[in-house]
Amino acid sequence: MFGLAAVLVGMLSLLVLFVTVVSQGVGAFRQTELMLPMDVTAAKVDPLGDGSRESLAAGDYDAVVREAVQRLLPGTTLRADRAALIGLVSVEAGFRLRDRVIAAPELVGQRVELWVPASDAVDLYVQGRVGRDTPVAARELNDQQFYWVDALAADARVARVFNTALIKNGDSRNPELAGVRAAFRGSLYMLAVMLVLAFPVGVAAAVYLEEFAPRNRWTDLIEINISNLAAVPSIVYGLLGLVVFINWLSLPRSAPLVGGLVLALLTLPVIIISARAAIKAVPVTLRDAALALGASRVQTVFGHVLPQALPGIITGAVIGFARALGETAPLLMIGMVAFIADIPRGPLDPSTALPVQVYQWAESPDPAFVARTAAAIIVLLTLLFTMNLLAVMLRRNFERRAG
């Protein structure tokens, strides 16, 4: 009875968690865009006048965007109004126009209708998260700007589209440009490092301790220490990584390689303990069968015991990895809590991790980051669930093959 109640309470809190995260984060997967008629005049975008790539790259596209907004919403001659007007459009708009023109230079001299991202404040208004009844202190737009957005919407120039920036970009100070890619890459690199290091080392240690090590005081000591290591707070591992990998071995700061090494150390005890349990669970009759046929100890362990224990070992390892990927504290100590706008290209590039990204966005005062924080949580949870699913499938596969 109490057990059932406990399960229900657990399920309910999980449900509440999911509903909050999804309802908050789902908005961040869509981004408001505005369609602006851009007059791509040679005078503005082709300063050298030769139509070359270099010349087009140096053009003043922001001016084109400004002009386009002003054309759409005429009658704003006040300086302050102009500033408010340009505040509707993301700084990304100029870059997008530039990329478009460089890709297709024949557009110079034409009028181009181009969808460009709106600023995050407009996005919040279009989503209905702020409005005219929102206290002025809690909103970035004034009533005039709301009116302009409504006017654009009436002209079918406002749309919400899939937010590619969230998937394609690194971190940014502008919420509408901020993405999780750098953090996602960082997490993947760390996962790869863990997979390469912690899994084989952990399984090898478990096999040795369970099958080959003599039972004496030394192995007892090792066993106790493995259990102790599993209970060490994760931030201590971060400190260890700082001292050993960065100070002694001079590995770069903020690198996923170091993060992966630290997380590998963190998961090692978990992997060893679960792998030993899985090996211990292999029935003794199977060992006897192989040994009685004249198989050596090594043949028995690697030919029969280990394949039989593998599903359990994999499950344990994936749970360990998933937990490690959700760790923030140890990364704090090795400089992976940083503002990373560039996508890392390798495990030595400065990077961050998904949980760290969540933490950083959660700290941001900009209301548009609230939804993005939830979106980053959704991405993190999706990664972890995918890993667990993969583990279950691998396990099924091995179990079927093992009969």
Place this chain on the structure above:
Amino acid sequence: MAAVTPHSKPGDAAAAELPDTGAVGAPFVEGPCIRVRDVSVHYGGTPVLHNVSLDVAHDEALALIGASGSGKSTFLRCFNRMNDTIDDARVSGQIHIDDDNVHGRDMDVVALRARVGMVFQKPNPFPKSIYDNVAYGPRIHGLAGNRAELDDIVHQCLDRVGLLAEVKDRLEASGTSLSDGQQQRLCIARTLAVGPEVILMDEPCSALDPIATARIEDLIDALRERYAIVIVTHSMQQAARVSQRTAFFHQGQLIEVDETDRLFTNPSHRLTEDYITGRLG
């Protein structure tokens, strides 16, 4: 060779001119396949088998009977040194198979276990295909030069245990998909595949139904012509049906060894009589 221990006092001196075994009846035979002399086993500090001596002839099935904990399984596991896998087990005394000392320094355990096969209480096929189950032994011992030879060995061994007709269309099916009785015959086929001289069976029918049991017993009778068989059993009927000689163990001591017929009809030792009449154990 063996000293008389205070534990093993024979009822009468039946085997006067042969080494003193402590057991009554006829523990020794002419030209034995296996000679066991004075074997004791300790687990940790606890003695579980005291000074056992007996012979096993070629082409005979020797049944080991006795209550649970009487040491007969422990004794069986001395022949192929399976007691090595138990950390604190210590075996003393000597076992010779065709004059090779089982516990000698120069004895290779891998080679020994190829010569002395073992079938366990619970059918324990590998979680692999039927084919691979039988082929595993020949593969690790390098008994087959090519695939055709291996196929031959597998088919022959499955045929000898009467399994070939039942499984020949599904050799790739998992060994664990067979019925219990078939699994046990598969385990016997697997043992035969490495070409042993001796086959040890540790209560091979205790997990099987009567029909499967009858098939295994017939098989034991057929195998006896080519292999020395030592079988531990809890069923005295089974011992009577399949064995030529029977050894009775009681509390770690070998009490009596004799022709199976004589032991069951006219036991020499009080304890044997009590056990087979159900007053003991």
